Amino acid sequence: MPVQATHMGPITRLLTQDKNGRRLLLVIAVLAIVVPFCNLLFPAESVLHISTYTMTLLGKYLCYALLAIAVDLIWGYCGILSLGHGAFFALGGYAMGMYLMRQVGDRGVYGNPELPDFMVFLNWQELPWYWLGFDSFAFSMLMVLLVPGTLAFVFGALAFRSRVSGVYLSIITQAMTYALMLAFFRNDMGFGGNNGLTDFKDILGFDLQSDGTRAGLFIASALALMLGYVISRVITASKLGRVLVAIRDSESRARFLGYRVEHYKLFVFVVSAMLAGVAGALYVPQVGIINPSEFAPIFSIEIIIWVAVGGRGSLYGAVIGAVLVNYAKTWFTGAFAELWLFLLGGLFVLTTLYLPRGVIGLWPPLQQRWHRYRQQRDLVHQEDCL
Template sequence: MNHPSLFSRRAWTGIVAATVLLAALPLLNLFFADGHPLHVPSYMVSLIGKFMCYALAALALDMVWGYAGILSLGHGVFFALGAYAHGMYLMRSIGREGVYQSDLPDFMVFLDWKAYPWYWSGTDSFWVALALVVLVPGVLAFVFGFFAFRSRIKGVYFSIITQAMTYAFMLLFFRNNTGFGGNNGFTDFKRILGFPISAPGTKATLYLVTLAVLVGALLLCRWIVKSKLGRVLQAVRDSESRLMFIGYNPLWFKLFVWTLSAVLCGIAGALYVPQVGIINPSEMSPANSIEMVIWAAVGGRGTLLGPVIGAFSVNGLKSWFTGAFPNLWLFALGLIFILVTRYLPRGLAGLVRKEQA
């Protein structure tokens, strides 16, 4: 898969146009009253903001799967860890406005906790929480990846152990005595950086920050893919044994892109929490990680832009389908994956390239 320019002139035009359109949505919500033809409902701003978080996670997965050939079925755990790190800061920002009017979150008071456990130390600071958003998924990915890649675990075996990892974390976070909120997780957030989290201006700001991070991550990933490092990553994907024969050690290249992907997923989770208003262990379910793979496959893996399109397309369809036919969505999702694998092996992005050719 050789992409000399990666994004064509038409693709760049589409990226700029989509960015301008997406940036305009929260402004139309703020400046035009309900009932005006140009007014965008608040729920739509939150929904598109959530889709952008999913798109960032799909982009992160594409870096390891599309360009290094590492299929992960456990990226949901990195997404959720970033969300939990930011979520605890939001919980502590509630202060004494909870049901029990305690300095501790309501779930800790209910479970008879007397103080925060050591691993939540400092999370009343936004900057500490921000550091944890990056460090927790990054360190976990580095340690996990180091031992897995050093042992030369790859292919389906690597995919299975990543799925086992996310399932193990999900079971851990479901436990009430671990300090992660159990089944209910974290919710009922009040403010962020002192601003009311439900205020339209705050929601618009979170939305625009998410858009900026998504575009920045897309440009960063493109720069990496276009660099010499990116060519080595593609060599790892295409023929790792030949790469080793000419003197490269794939371990550190795979470890770099794997850790970077985990950090991007953690950031996506951190942006997801304040816009959706909840984080619980179900975000770590293996099904969620598999959905990320479907987003990348539908959009077109190994294209960067394709997984972003796939995340928007699949989740947009999911929002409509679960409203119209709530019991049939999983069947529809499976059918989409089968049809794309059979008739669009390069995804939606490949279809556009074919039309251009």
């Protein structure tokens, strides 16, 4: 009952009320234990063995799921349809990639202890100033949060203050990620141009190719996803969350109630960008590369499709959508690669037309039917007994 709920804090609410959220957290926690366990402890020929390939693939899905939560937080709850969230993901990824490049040290092809390979190749003489500090893991992790966060803050402050919303906001977010993609493609930006950053060796001294490190990254992704979910749930379950919904449903009502809509939008946009940055940072060491294609507008649109398919405005729906669509993508691009984009487009159209509440919208009616079936069965059973 919402009445009592308002007396509780968001954390209490999460623990006592958010049944699906608790299920989700439980599943992720179990995965975080079982997958690395089966990978490391069972020999490759055992039935229970999970290959490193599978574990890395699942780890990638977890990062995508966190990205989907970030998008659901702004789109599902506050109605901000960002078609450029891939940009924040990619920036977080680049921050991590820069750290990993610095970890390579003199083990690159050219053996230059000062410069990454691509800079040697381009005849750079010294490290650009914006690469300074990325030798430090702590500094890099701070940048994973601050770079996407700052971009979101500046972009959001300008857009929301000028009351840019709806389709216009979607278009400028799309333009933002496109502009960043073009910029990062340029060699003289100092981020490896077209090829991006790759050939990483290790992270915090652990070999990136070893199963143990892969398992560690998988666990870190799972923990990040759980933490991202809890943060997002705390926000949405608070009065702040209800103000966000008010802004989504009736922006002028929120304004005339005295809420500064632009502050609320800015807050949630920045939080979302940071979550996306963390997702990108965990993604890069697992896939071993970051390049400007992550800024491509199509990727940002794909994120929207994940959330729409899963069901927007529930957080766990976004997780389900991200995993479902990406699993389908993995399978399809293996089997009929050229058909995938058609399928993705078709999926979006079908979801919009027939599943406005996404896959999770299918659940309540099924549940009801099951309850009715059980009631009837019990009735029949009682009659039989009589």
